[in-house]
Amino acid sequence: MVTPKHILGTFDEALASLRNNVLMMAGLTERSLDRAMKGLFQRDDDLCANAIADDEEIDQLEKQIDKDGVDVLMRFQPLASDLRRVVSAMKLSSNLERMADQATNIARRARKLNQHPPLPELELIAPMHAHAMSMFKDSIDAYVREDVQLGRAVVPRDEKLDELNRVASRRLIQRMAEDPDQLRGYLNLMFIARHLERVGDHATNIAEDAVYAAAAEDIRHQPFVASA
Amino acid sequence: MESAAIIDPPMITPVSSPQQQVASGSEPTAAAPERPPAFEVERLSIFYGEKKAIENVTLTIPSKMITAIIGPSGCGKSTLLRSLNRMHELVPQTRIEGKVVFAGEDIYAPHIDPVVVRRRIGMVFQKSNPFPTMSIAENVLVGLKLNGVRDRAFLRERLEQSLRMAALWDEVKNDLHKPGISLSGGQQQRLCIARAIAVEPEVLLMDEPASALDPIATAKIEELIHELSSNYTVVIVTHNMQQAGRCSDYTAFLYLGRLIEFASTTKIFTNPSERQTEDYITGRFG
Numbered sequence: 001m002v003t004p005k006h007i008l009g010t011f012d013e014a015l016a017s018l019r020n021n022v023l024m025m026a027g028l029t030e031r032s033l034d035r036a037m038k039g040l041f042q043r044d045d046d047l048c049a050n051a052i053a054d055d056e057e058i059d060q061l062e063k064q065i066d067k068d069g070v071d072v073l074m075r076f077q078p079l080a081s082d083l084r085r086v087v088s089a090m091k092l093s094s095n096l097e098r099m100a101d102q103a104t105n106i107a108r109r110a111r112k113l114n115q116h117p118p119l120p121e122l123e124l125i126a127p128m129h130a131h132a133m134s135m136f137k138d139s140i141d142a143y144v145r146e147d148v149q150l151g152r153a154v155v156p157r158d159e160k161l162d163e164l165n166r167v168a169s170r171r172l173i174q175r176m177a178e179d180p181d182q183l184r185g186y187l188n189l190m191f192i193a194r195h196l197e198r199v200g201d202h203a204t205n206i207a208e209d210a211v212y213a214a215a216a217e218d219i220r221h222q223p224f225v226a227s228a
Numbered sequence: 229m230e231s232a233a234i235i236d237p238p239m240i241t242p243v244s245s246p247q248q249q250v251a252s253g254s255e256p257t258a259a260a261p262e263r264p265p266a267f268e269v270e271r272l273s274i275f276y277g278e279k280k281a282i283e284n285v286t287l288t289i290p291s292k293m294i295t296a297i298i299g300p301s302g303c304g305k306s307t308l309l310r311s312l313n314r315m316h317e318l319v320p321q322t323r324i325e326g327k328v329v330f331a332g333e334d335i336y337a338p339h340i341d342p343v344v345v346r347r348r349i350g351m352v353f354q355k356s357n358p359f360p361t362m363s364i365a366e367n368v369l370v371g372l373k374l375n376g377v378r379d380r381a382f383l384r385e386r387l388e389q390s391l392r393m394a395a396l397w398d399e400v401k402n403d404l405h406k407p408g409i410s411l412s413g414g415q416q417q418r419l420c421i422a423r424a425i426a427v428e429p430e431v432l433l434m435d436e437p438a439s440a441l442d443p444i445a446t447a448k449i450e451e452l453i454h455e456l457s458s459n460y461t462v463v464i465v466t467h468n469m470q471q472a473g474r475c476s477d478y479t480a481f482l483y484l485g486r487l488i489e490f491a492s493t494t495k496i497f498t499n500p501s502e503r504q505t506e507d508y509i510t511g512r513f514g
Contacts, residue, residue: 007511011511080497080499083498215499216498
């Protein structure tokens with residue numbers, strides 16, 4: 001069903017502007033993560049530098065969304081779905097900003113790794129990257145389409161990312177013992193794995209906020225129930 | 229809730245001090261299923277001549293909580309409110325179907341005296357209406373005097389208690405002989421609330437009690453409503469969504485005389501079940 005417009009046109013415009021800024025921020029964050037990971041896999045310092053540079057614009061968008069959100073609350077006193085949308089937009093922007101910080105961290109670690117010969121253990125990072133980005137994209141899709149089912153489905157996928165991170169950490173610690181000359185490199189990979197694991201956490205938060213925005217349902221911090 | 233029959237006017241007894249009342253009153257909670265109902269409205273329809281103002285409304289209003297009635301102009305909010313103490317009958321050619329059960333009795337039963345109903349279920353109107361020829365004190369005590377109370381010490385005590393409960397005592401205690409209409413709009417409205425509670429009703433019905441007041445006077449009235457809810461059942465009609473959200477524990481949404489939704493205020497204002505409610509409270513009603 002199509003949601004009817006508000007009687008007050010400026011209210012619709014303010015909500016649309018808020019949403020557009022969130023979507024722009026999500027796009028920039030995805031690009032920043034993509035550049036950071038390509039910088040790592042393709043050993044391209046320029047892409048790493050671009051990823052780091054993206055962070056400034058994303059930080060500014062976070063401030064803009066917070067300002068616009070407060071402005072909407074003050075001017076229009078939104079209720080029901082409008083209120084949930086404003087609150088969710090402000091929470092999304094905070095999670096996106098932290099994701100972009102993870103992209104910056106990854107890019108910085110990648111630049112350090114690029115100064116040395118490639119490590120075959122990089123292969124441990126690739127599946128984590130794919131899984132984290134898939135969670136991120138689906139969480140944003142859930143928000144954009146107000147798709148409660150998709151939002152719900154994202155949350156348990158974080159378990160797999162956590163497990164991939166544990167596997168990578170164990171393997172890298174083992175390699176540190178076997179090959180202490182590459183200790184710094186393995187440590188950088190461990191940090192990158194950790195940053196991707198955090199990206200998954202933020203994607204989970206976004207998915208939870210998407211469910212709240214669409215259905216007013218708080219699915220955070222629910223006890224994990226193993227599937228039968 | 230008292231179980232005394234409506235046909236027996238309640239004894240007029242001194243109320244406890246405001247301090248005692250605040251101390252003994254329980255804090256309102258969002259969900260209070262254990263609260264006994266103050267009103268049970270059953271399949272209520274109200275007609276003004278041929279026009280049906282209220283259509284088949286059924287709802288249970290909990291006691292000692294604040295219930296807000298919201299809806300667009302002409303939806304029947306005031307009619308529903310006034311039907312809770314038969315005040316709507318003052319309009320000619322009024323007819324009702326259904327029941328309004330209060331204190332275990334249908335207030336529309338043939339043996340029920342509407343004057344007694346209105347004594348137990350007080351009302352505050354949109355426009356403050358102190359009696360223009362009466363002083364502040366006379367305005368507060370008029371109900372008691374009409375009921376034959378003559379004990380001067382008791383009247384003096386009730387005057388102070390009512391004005392204190394209406395959060396007006398400190399502002400008028402040295403001007404009790406001055407005309408009620410000499411007060412500001414917000415003070416006049418609190419004077420009317422003091423007048424309503426002086427006869428110790430069990431319920432206060434409020435029809436947009438702050439719609440003509442500035443934000444400070446409105447805040448005082450809202451604070452007062454909150455304080456009163458520990459001792460009284462309050463039903464308030466308001467056009468102000470934020471006021472309903474701030475003040476009430478439960479909210480009823482009416483549209484074209486029908487009850488569309490009745491739920492906790494938190495539920496109504498964050499996640500209403502009905503699309504019509506959502507459209508109205510978010511300003512999408514065309």
